[in-house]
Amino acid sequence: MIAVDKRECVGCEECLHVCPTEAIIMKNEKAEIIQHKCDQCERCIPACPVKAIKIVYTQLI
Ligand code: SF4
Numbered sequence: 927m928i929a930v931d932k933r934e935c936v937g938c939e940e941c942l943h944v945c946p947t948e949a950i951i952m953k954n955e956k957a958e959i960i961q962h963k964c965d966q967c968e969r970c971i972p973a974c975p976v977k978a979i980k981i982v983y984t985q986l987i
């Protein structure tokens with residue numbers, strides 16, 4: 927899944943503008959991804975100037 931590291935996010939909102947599914951919202955001046963809206967397109971990753979958006983690999987059991 928795609929996730930924002932809130933310790934790194936500087937609240938610039940660049941990621942909101944590139945997301946085609948409006949899956950990113952601001953909460954307390956940090957970006958947050960609404961997972962059920964995200965289609966994993968990864969467009970937000972290069973858009974973030976501080977590289978706060980990461981691909982998180984979850985372990986499948
Ligand atoms: S991966 Fe794509 S759909 Fe998901 S939050 Fe980023 S830009 Fe939006």
Ligand code: SF4
Nearest residue numbers: 935936938939941974
């Ligand atoms: S582009 Fe990066 S720093 Fe800017 S709001 Fe999105 S996650 Fe935060």
